[in-house]
Amino acid sequence: MKRGKKYPTLEDILGSDQQSPGTPIDPALEALAGSVERVIRNAGNEAWDPADKAALWEEIAPGLVPQPARYRYLYLKVAAAILVLLAAGLWYFLPRQNDLLRFARQLPHDQPLTDTRLLVGQHQAVVVKGKNAALVYAGGGTGVTINKDTLSITAATYNTLLVPYGRRARVQLEDGSVVQLNAGSRLVYPAAFKNGKREVYLEGEAFFDIAPNSQSPFFVYASGLVTEVLGTTFNISAYPDDTRQSLVLASGSVRLHVPGHGFSREHSQLLQPADMATVDAKAGGLQMSRVNIATYTAWKDGRLLFFNTPLKDILKKLTRYYNIELDLASTKPGLETCSGDLDLEDNLDNVxxxxCATNSLRYERYGQRIVLTEKE
Structure with a gap:
């Protein structure tokens, strides 16, 4: 019995640079694979990790086995449909080096600020006074109202909102979406969304209330996270100095993907309200849990809720909010976790x-540093 042709392997389909010389490849299938490869190249992820290739192959292999001639036409149609859908997914979820990300990643990070600042493009800077800044963009992105003052801007430019420690900000984007930024955060976004794309870049923490638009999904790029939404509310915490990033969904539905980890289920997840997805910055991978939404969103209303939370984590949040360094110098048993409700509108001494009263501690000030120690 004649041995049949050897059909393409995983490497044949997913990258011409891995093909074995002389391997016979069905021309139609080769064309389909070429189309996917072009999408991958455009997505800025030309070099694939072998594990990513294997995960993708597990998804498409069942539809690409050799078929008798009479089923060949149907087989190619099905293969084409599968690859087109995968290509669309690749375009959305691979870590693309698009214009927004290139712009965001070239911005300097070494400028300590005392007031909130709006950067229009790379050259115009506007200082925004006050503890809680409010910005509202006009439709079409031709102007922005900042604390009741209107500024004319160019719609084609990227804007960057820098919120230092001790400050917060609320920005209404030109599509009606609202983003509330916590202390120590930055948001990069276009003055006007163009070509059906709604994309922003976040460092720090923010609560999003996205205006629904089924024709234009909204993407949030943060450290280690890519979030796609159609219209929903959620909180993202992605501070550069934190070892873990998280997303808590308050309403609606979002799909979260960890860039660079392929299509395995542990790295891509559809969230429902009260779901929290957590990503370890070093280990990667998604961890899912059910949480009390208010615990992670109360900050936008001036409150800090915590339940069995490490005291050091609480002090880190207060450091950002009050813009003063807080250190715990105690090894007393029982201080590992705390529960409570703090009013962030109160002055720091009261907080x-x-x-200290609930943990038998005392505190001392040393300039811009406060140290908490055990009571003697």
């Missing part, structure tokens, strides 16, 4: 008195 620290509450923490």
């Amino acid at each position: 620290l008195e509450v923490i």
Whole structure:
């Protein structure tokens, strides 16, 4: 019995640079694979990890086995449909070096700020006074109202909102979506969304209320996370100095993907309300849990809720909010976790008195540094 042709392997389909010389490849299938490869190249991820290739192959292999001639036409149609859908997914979820990301990643990070600042493009800077800044963009992105003052801008430019420690900000984008930024955060976004794309870049923490638009999904790029939404509310925490990033969904539905980890289920997840997805910055991978939404969103209303939370994590949040360094110098048993509700509109001394009274601690000031120690 004649041995049949050897059909393409995983490497044949997913990258011409891995093909074995002389391997016979069905021309139609080769054309389909070429189309996918072009999408991958355009997505800025030309070099694939072998594990990513294997995960993708597991998804498409069942539809690409050799077929008798009478089924060949149907087989190619099915293969084409599968590859087109995968290509669309690749375009959305691979870590693309698009214009927004290139712009965001070239911005300097070494400028300590005392006031919120809006950067229009790379040259115009506007200082925004006050503890809570409010920005509203006009439709079409031709102007922005900042604390009741209107500024004319160019719609084609990227804007960057820098919120230092001790400040917060609320920005209404030109599509009606609202983003509330926590202390120590930055948001990069276009003055006007163009060509059906709605994309922003976040460092820090923000609560998003996205205006629905089924024709234009909204993408949030953060450290280690890519979030796609159609219209929903959620909180993202992605500070550069944190070892874990998280997303908590308040309403609607989002799909979260960890760039660079292929299509395995542990790295891509559809979330429902009260789901929290957590990513370890070093280990990668998604961890899912069910949470109390208010615990992760109360900050936007001036409150800090915590339940069995490490005291050091609480102090880190207060450091950002009050813009003063808080250190815990105690090894007392029982201080590992705390539960409570703090009013962030209160002055810091009152907040620290509450923490110290419930944990038998005291605090001392050393300039811009406060140290909490055990009571003698």
